[in-house]
Amino acid sequence: MNAYAAVDVIRTKRDGGVLSDGQIDWVVDAYTRGRVADEQMSALAMAILLRGMTPAEIARWTAAMIASGERLDLSGVSRPTADKHSTGGVGDKITLPLTPLVAACGAAVPQLSGRGLGHTGGTLDKLESIPGWRAALGNAEFIAQLREVGAVICAAGEGLAPADRKLYALRDVTGTVEAIPLIASSIMSKKIAEGTGALVLDVKVGSGAFMKAESDARELARTMVELGGAHGVRTVALLTDMSTPLGLTVGNAVEVAESVEVLAGGGPADVVELTLALAREMLAAAGLPDADPERALRDGRAMDVWRTMIRAQGGDPDAPLPVAAEVEVVRADRDGFVSAVDAYGIGIAAWRLGAGRARKEDPVSAAAGVVLHRRPGDPVRAGDPLYELRTDDPERIPAARAEAAAAVLVSGQRPAVTPLVIDRIG
Known part of the structure; x- marks a missing residue:
């Protein structure tokens, strides 16, 4: 006989009460096993969204999510481990140059990544535009590559935090994605279960981010940093600006190409800045504060690790990347300055072109995306190219053009410069 009933757990949270450790352990386990119905967990998730959770409740909820599956043991990896989560x-391709860069500096990076949904791109979707590259690795393969290469980017295995996989899908269709306790426990349960010793969080703020308000982003960052510490993972968070896309490319293959430029010592200044900022945090958290990531970019070591990492997962780092069949160049209609490039609008434009998906099962186009020619603050003359829309399906262009036109603004005044890294928490 069960010690708890789902309806009592729901009522406790609905009425603003604090869930006991026993209630949390039971409801997460019972839901994972199918003994608590989706509609009951939906009601509980909505109660959590509306009523919140105490730090102790969030810590216990996270522990229960971790306990729903396996926890990887990376003690056989000789290097210190450090991971990053955004x-x-x-345009957030930072994982691609960052993972080999940190590995080139002496840490091992166990990067379990996901696919995109809506206007935000997924790391695995980007990498799958490289011919032959595969995302699915077994645990033994994952650990072996971590030992031999020092860097791996792959899909999370089915055994890690299965409660999260089930709950995440439910939150997506019940209007409860925004609950900060559930966001924090979702992210941290997977990262703690993967076994990393140190974790750096890139918490985005702005129109193109999940958190539009800085106060919400700070709360999420603080909650996750505390969760990491409670589970013995050295955790720090950077609050970073996502009102403008990162770099000049938004899509899949186009972002891989830009990442390779960064690894070759070039690339857009903002992508390089954030890659180096996160690399320094990861290396410090891993106990390697004297490593010099800037030098590892310059001398080619990071590129060497990238090539080895791509080959280890079946990819050809020298293969040509997919190129879109249709390219429309949009030009400025007046002189002035680019005053805004709204991240959300450009993300939706790329999605309209085929670079993203509306449902988890939708295919994505490797070649589709938006390539920017100008960023906020850049001067522009009438007739200068502002951006390119790329797709294999010309019927997608009109809807994408409308989104991009509203997102990229030219005016007579140069906009104020805003910092990319807003704050550090932890």
């Missing part, structure tokens, strides 16, 4: 943005 809360998602537009």
Whole structure:
């Protein structure tokens, strides 16, 4: 006989009460096993969204999510381990150059990544535009590559935090994605279960981010940093601006090409800045504060690790990337300055072109996306190219053109410069 009933757990939270450790352990386990119905967990998730959770409740909920599956043991990896998680943005290809860069500096990076949904791109979707590259690795393969290469980017295995996979899908269709306790426990349960010793969080703020308000982003960052510490993972968070896309590319293959430029010592200044900022945090958290990631970009070591990492997962780092059949160049209609490039609008434009998906099962186009020619603050003359829309399906262009036109503004005044890294928490 069960010690708890789902309806009592729901009522406790609905009425503003604090869930006991026993209630949390039971409801997460019972839901994972199918003994608590989706409609009951939906009601509980909505109660959590509306009533919140105490730090102790969130810590216990996270522990229960971890306990629903396996926890990887990375003690056989000789290097210190450090990982990074981004809360998602537009043009956020940072994982691609960052993972081999940190590995080139002496840490091992166990990067379990996901696919995109809506206007934010997924790391795995980007990498799958490389011919032959595969996302699915077994645990033994994952650990072996971590030992031999020092870097791996792959899909999370079915055994890690299965409660999260089930609950995440439910939150997506019940209007409860925004609950900060559930966001924090979702992210941290997977990262703690993967076994990393240190974690750096890139918490995005702005129109293209999940968190539009800085106060919400700070709360999420603080909650996750505390969760990491409670589970013995050294955790720090950077609050970073996502009002403008990162770099000049938004899509899949186009973002891989830009990442390779960064690894070759070039690339857009903002992508390089954030890659180096996160690399320094990861290396410090891993106990390697004297490593010099800037030098590892310059001398080619990071590129060497990238090539080895791509080959290890079946990819050809020298293969040509997919190129879109249709390209429309949009030009400025007046002189002035680019005053805004709205991240959300550009993300939606790329999605309209086929670079993203509306449902988890939708295919994505490797070649589709938006390539920017100008960023906020850049001067522009009438007739200068502002951006390109790329797709294999010309019927997608009109809807994408409308989104991009509203997102890229030219005016007579140069906009104020805003910092990319807003704050550090932890």
